[in-house]
Amino acid sequence: MPTTTHEDHHDHKPQGFLNRWVFSTNHKDIGTLYLVFALLMFFIGGSMAMIIRAELFMPGMQLVQPEFFNQMTTVHALVMVFGAVMPAFVGFANWMIPLMIGAPDMALPRMNNWSFWILPFAFSMLVSTLFMDGGAPAGGWTLYPPLVLQTGSSFIFAMFAIHMLGISSIMGAINVIATILNMRAPGMTLLRMPLFVWTWLITAFLLIAVMPVLAGAVTMLITDRFFLTSFFNAAGGGDPVLFQHIFWFFGHPEVYIMILPAFGIISEIIPTFARKPLFGYTSMVYASASIAFLSFIVWAHHMFTVGMPLGGEIYFMLATMMISIPTGVKVFNWISTMWRGSMTFETPMLFALGFVVLFTIGGFSGLMLAIVPADFQYHDTYFVVAHFHYVLVTGSVFALMAGTYYWLPKWTGHMYNERLGKWHFWLSVVFVNLLFFPQHYLGLAGMPRRIPDYSPQFADFNMLSSIGGFAFGLTQFMFVYIVWKCVRGGETATSRVWEGARGLEWTVASPAPFHTFETPPDIDDSMVAHGDHL
């Protein structure tokens, strides 16, 4: 078997920090850069969430001004969506896709380098707006005009940062598609690819389709502000609701961009620890594709209260409800994968199981939000905040944690501390529910979102939520510690790492050598990932 197990000592790593990292064209190093950057952003965005929860700890304004509070909610969302979750998944794609399909590297390594190195500059610019005259954008991450056009001098910097993020994402997506379609090892047919690769292929097409739409919306905001056009200015014959349609035509696929790769990661982990092939591989692929297709035709469910015609409301309600069918198929398949397996519960599996339960709860509240008459009550309340944090934090972020623990031994060559990993999971799962579950009650009881202060009737659950928030935030330092210790040392990992692990990435040594699969591997069924039903 032409694996690269013993190449460690002549792997020709570039010498020096600049050559190794700044000029890197190696998919593993760029993957690491993405992951480290995403973790940093996770803490920056998280610290903003801490300020939000601190101000909301009690009724009354104690700590910040309302304007600054709005800047926090806005920048927290932008940093978490574009800085933490999306780059983290791109990091996983960089590290794992070539390893999973038997390719030596990404198809376009120099572009890979560029798409990463745009990010630190874009985010320096975005975060620097906090220190500008008038502060950072405070109109919400959804950038609705006319409010966003009232932003002070930071407006153009924030808009330019978003343009740069879009360019970076599009380049990353092109690279993923080119790699998957052109660089698979002989025998790695499309329907033998691991599900993580499949979900990323679909995600990459979503990115290419919708990031230009966001760029268009942002460009129109810029010309409205500086060149006196009236795309969104009613007084000039424009239409503020048009922006919402364009934004959500980007924004709804965007939420699937953040969850599809998570589905992929979970679909790798559950079979490994159930020691059983993934149930319904083909239907998983088709379910992912149908979710992606549906994501393009449901956008207006984010705007049921703008005064759409009745026919539009009924259509968007029914189309949105349909998404629960392929999503349900996924959940049923994961549970069937566990059924009559031989399960063990290492940290990646714990996070994966947490994902299945809590993401499903987020799915239920999503289904409730699709019901238009009820949405007239739920819309823009904490019920919505609870919903999207269940799918984004206990969904996407839990999947990212699960994936990190799962592949960390492959990346570092060491096992992480299992006992601490389990503590990290249990503390996270308790506190994240304390943080977000009470927000359902708050929303139903009538607390609007994005308010810095509230009537005392909402005090108890806000305090609980804040306590959960602080504890969840602190718990994440454990994650940094565990990862750092694992990078520095620990029990040596075997190349297979997990007893039930299947797939090409486990045929190379741990840590994965700097160059892998310089000659394509021979693929036999025992090496193919859990989609080996054929």
Place this chain on the structure above:
Amino acid sequence: MKKENTLLVGLAMVAAVVAVTYAILVAPGFLTDSGLNMTEGVTNSSKAVYDLHMIILWICIVIGVLVFAAMFTSIFLHRKSRGAVAAKFSHSTKAEIIWTTIPIIILIIMAVPSTKTLIELEDNSDPDMIIKITGYQWKWKYDYIDEGISFYSSLKADSNAARLTGSTTDVNSVENYLLDVDNRVVIPVGKKIGFLITADDVIHSWWVPALGWKQDAIPGFINEAWTRVNEPGVYRGQCAELCGKDHGFMPIVLEAKSEADYAAWVADQKRAMAATAAETQRTWSKNELMAKGEAVYAQQCSGCHQAEGQGLAPAFPALAGSKVATSSVAKHIDVVMNGSEGTAMQAYSKTLTNAEIAAALTYTRNAFGNQTGDLIQPATIAKHNNG
């Protein structure tokens, strides 16, 4: 033996998941009327919305209990530490057809009442009277189209003072903190009230939970909505769409009155409007202007320029010793009336009466150490308004 085992554990897991669901949903009073669930409201539509919410919630809970019970059964039984040996199966067309079909049927069951309720909610035809609602940063304006009554409604002064960052007032001592206004919107019970909803500056959203809906107020659009409240009472709500700095501080208070009380209220409003018009004509004394100015300042200006006119750097300039408040009167009038382009300073000519603007100007030119001695009369503002 094996089958029985699975069934028993499965039942135990159903019981466990039901218990956990009960503990987080029902025990805190979620499904009773303790203010943790959606309100049933006071209209037929709000009750229909509440019923729909409960149907969907219960369907989700039942599905959730079954799915999670299956998962936990598997977690309990099919673990390596119990000696479970992994089966080899990896698909079952029959199972997949079943769990695609059943959700489709459940969705159809959900869609029928949802669509029916939606059609009722959107029936804006034949209202008995019409109120136009306009959202402003950060207050509401109500125009009673048939009666010619028109007024603004903003956060009540005691809440407004207590909510400032650094205020030492205990907010729990303020009655209806953040949910009280200076002028309530009043409607008669039993009548179909049509609302025309729009905004003057940015997007707002008019929401009184007891009515069962919210509707965005969008500049350039006039959205329709309606309600018919059956019982007299006071119902509170808030702006629901982020509209800038004081989004959290523009509540709504709707009062439903019996028809006779409503008629009396209309008469009162008309008298008050006539009195306001008369006030503009007469000449005010300095004390009158200063007293009214202080009240207007606290209500309208202190949120940005702060209680002592010290401002809030960098976005909100100080008034104490400022050029605008101490030199040209005409320039000062212009800034307050028409706003200042590219800043948060709004145009107040439409939202405040001439007397209020005159008083606020007089106050700011003579308070915070700005001893200009200028007196600005409502008539001056009126002239400025027309000229």
